[in-house]
Amino acid sequence: MSAVVLDRVTFRYPASATAALVDISLVVNSGEIVALIGATGSGASTLLLVTAGLAPGGGVVGGELTGEVRRDGRAALLLPTPWTQVSGMAFTVWDEVAFGPANLGWPRERISESVDRSLTRVDVVHLRDRDPGTLSGGELQRVILAGVLAMEPAILLLDEPTAELDPAGAALVWRLIRELAQEGMAVVVATSDIDALPESVDRVVWLERGRVRTSGTTRQVLAGEDLWEPDAPGSTSIAGVWRRAGLPGPVPLTVPDLVSRAR
Amino acid sequence: MRGLHPFTLLTVAAALPALAWIGPAPWGGAAALSAAGVLVLSLGGRQSFRVARAAVFTATPLWFFLYLLQGSGGMLATGLRLTTMIAGGVWLVAVLPPPRLIEAMIAREWPVSVAFLLAATLSAIPALRARAGHLVDAQRSRGLRTRGGPLIRLAALRALALPLVLSALHEVDERAMALETRGFDPQVRRTPLAPPPDSLAQRISRWGLVLSCVALLVWRIA
Numbered sequence: 001m002s003a004v005v006l007d008r009v010t011f012r013y014p015a016s017a018t019a020a021l022v023d024i025s026l027v028v029n030s031g032e033i034v035a036l037i038g039a040t041g042s043g044a045s046t047l048l049l050v051t052a053g054l055a056p057g058g059g060v061v062g063g064e065l066t067g068e069v070r071r072d073g074r075a076a077l078l079l080p081t082p083w084t085q086v087s088g089m090a091f092t093v094w095d096e097v098a099f100g101p102a103n104l105g106w107p108r109e110r111i112s113e114s115v116d117r118s119l120t121r122v123d124v125v126h127l128r129d130r131d132p133g134t135l136s137g138g139e140l141q142r143v144i145l146a147g148v149l150a151m152e153p154a155i156l157l158l159d160e161p162t163a164e165l166d167p168a169g170a171a172l173v174w175r176l177i178r179e180l181a182q183e184g185m186a187v188v189v190a191t192s193d194i195d196a197l198p199e200s201v202d203r204v205v206w207l208e209r210g211r212v213r214t215s216g217t218t219r220q221v222l223a224g225e226d227l228w229e230p231d232a233p234g235s236t237s238i239a240g241v242w243r244r245a246g247l248p249g250p251v252p253l254t255v256p257d258l259v260s261r262a263r
Numbered sequence: 264m265r266g267l268h269p270f271t272l273l274t275v276a277a278a279l280p281a282l283a284w285i286g287p288a289p290w291g292g293a294a295a296l297s298a299a300g301v302l303v304l305s306l307g308g309r310q311s312f313r314v315a316r317a318a319v320f321t322a323t324p325l326w327f328f329l330y331l332l333q334g335s336g337g338m339l340a341t342g343l344r345l346t347t348m349i350a351g352g353v354w355l356v357a358v359l360p361p362p363r364l365i366e367a368m369i370a371r372e373w374p375v376s377v378a379f380l381l382a383a384t385l386s387a388i389p390a391l392r393a394r395a396g397h398l399v400d401a402q403r404s405r406g407l408r409t410r411g412g413p414l415i416r417l418a419a420l421r422a423l424a425l426p427l428v429l430s431a432l433h434e435v436d437e438r439a440m441a442l443e444t445r446g447f448d449p450q451v452r453r454t455p456l457a458p459p460p461d462s463l464a465q466r467i468s469r470w471g472l473v474l475s476c477v478a479l480l481v482w483r484i485a
Contacts, residue, residue: 049440052444054440054443054444061436061440075444076444076445077440077444079437079440079441081437083390084434084437084438084441085437085438085441085445086386086390087441087442087445087447088379088382088383088386088387088438089365089378089379089382089383089386090362090382090386091360091361091362091386092362095362095456098456099445099447100445100446101446101454102453102454102455102456103445103446103447103448103451103453104446104451104454105451105452105453105454106454107454108454108456111454111456133386133389133390133393147445148444148445151445151446
C-alpha cells in the first residue's frame with residue numbers, strides 16, 4: 001500500500017530563482033525504506049520537508065509547489081540538528097519524548113506506554129530523568145528520535161539521522177529503521193552514510209540539483225560508475241576500494257560481498 | 264510549602280507585594296515583608312539562607328538609591344515595599360519548579376502558547392548561556408581577547424553578541440518546523456502529563472487572598 005505518493009512535484013523557495021525540486025515523482029510503500037542521496041544542495045532535505053507537508057505550508061516555510069503530494073497517515077520528521085528540535089517545554093527527557101503524544105491529546109496511559117516503549121527502542125532509558133539541555137548531541141538526537149517514534153507515525157522521514165551519532169549509535173538507528181519498516185512503517189531517509197545503505201534500505205534515490213538522477217534497488221544505484229563523477233555522492237567504501245584497485249566484474253558493496261567475491 | 268498548587272504559590276507571591284503597596288506606609292510594607300520573611304524561613308536550612316541572601320543582595324542597592332532620592336522616610340516606605348516584591352519573587356523561584364507551573368497551566372486549559380512562551384523562555388536561558396560559552400571559546404581560539412579591562416570586555420561583548428543573536432534568529436524556522444512536526448498546535452488541547460493536585464481549601468485560600476487585596480484597596484480609597 002502506498003504511504004507516500006509524490007506526483008511530478010516541483011518546489012521553489014521564496015525569492016529563489018531556481019527550483020529546489022524539479023518534477024519529482026516518488027512512491028514509498030508501507031514497510032519500505034527509501035534512501036535519498038546526493039551532494040549538498042541536491043534537494044534531499046527539501047524533499048523531506050515537502051513530503052512532511054512543511055514546505056510550503058504550516059506558516060513556516062513559504063514557497064511555491066506544483067504537482068501533488070499524498071500521504072496515507074501521519075508523517076513525522078527528524079531534522080539533522082538535535083538542539084533545534086528540543087521542545088522547550090520539557091525539563092526531563094521523559095517529558096521531552098512525551099511532548100509529541102501530549103500535543104496529540106492522547107490519554108496519559110497511552111502516552112506513558114508509548115514513551116516508555118520509544119525510550120527502550122532507542123536505548124535511552126537511562127537518560128529519562130536528565131534535563132535535555134545537559135545531553136550531548138548524540139544523546140539528544142536519540143531522544144528526539146524517541147520523541148518522533150512515540151507519536152507512532154505511519155511515515156517516518158529522517159534527515160541525516162546518524163550525523164551526530166557514534167558508530168554504535170548509528171548502527172542502532174539503522175537496525176531500528178529496519179525493525180520499524182518490518183512493522184509496516186514507510187521510511188524515507190536522507191543520508192550521507194552510504195556505507196550503511198546496502199544492508200539497511202530497500203531502494204535508493206540519487207538526487208542531483210533537485211532532480212532524480214537515478215533510482216532503483218540499492219545494488220542498481222550504488223554499483224553504478226556514475227556515482228564517482230565529480231559532485232556525485234560516491235558509493236560505499238568497499239566499492240571505492242574495489243574501483244581504485246581497478247578490479248573487474250560486479251562491484252561489491254559490503255564486506256560480506258567482498259569476502260564472497262574473494263573466495 | 265512545595266506541595267501546594269502552583270497557582271496558590273503564585274497567588275501568595277503576588278498578594279504580598281500587592282498588600283505592601285496598597286497598605287499604609289510604612290506599616291503595610293513592614294507587615295507584608297514580615298510575612299515574606301516567615302515564608303523564606305519556612306524553607307529551612309541552607310535554602311532559607313540562600314533565598315534571604317539573594318533578596319538582601321538585590322534590595323540593598325535599591326535602598327541606597329531610595330535614600331539618595333527620597334530621604335530616610337521615603338526610603339523606608341518604598342524600600343519595604345520593593346523588598347517585599349523581591350523576597351516574594353525569590354521565594355517563588357525557590358518553591359515553584361517551572362514544570363509544575365506549566366503542567367498546572369495546561370491542566371487548567373490555559374492557551375498552550377502561553378505555557379510554551381513561559382517554558383521556552385525559562386529553558387532558553389541555560390541554552391543561550393551554554394552557546395555563549397561555546398562562542399567565547401571559538402572567538403578566543405581565533406585571538407579575541409575577552410579578559411582584561413572594561414574596554415576590552417566591551418569590545419569582546421560586541422563580537423559575542425552578534426553571533427549569539429544571529430544564530431538564535433537563524434534557528435527560528437527550524438524550531439518552528441520541529442514543533443509543527445511534533446504536533447504542536449495552539450488550537451488543540453494538550454494532555455497534561457502530571458497535573459498538580461489542587462484542593463477546595465487551596466482554592467478558597469486563593470480567593471481569600473485576592474478578596475483581601477481588593478478589600479484593602481477599597482478601604483484605602485474610601
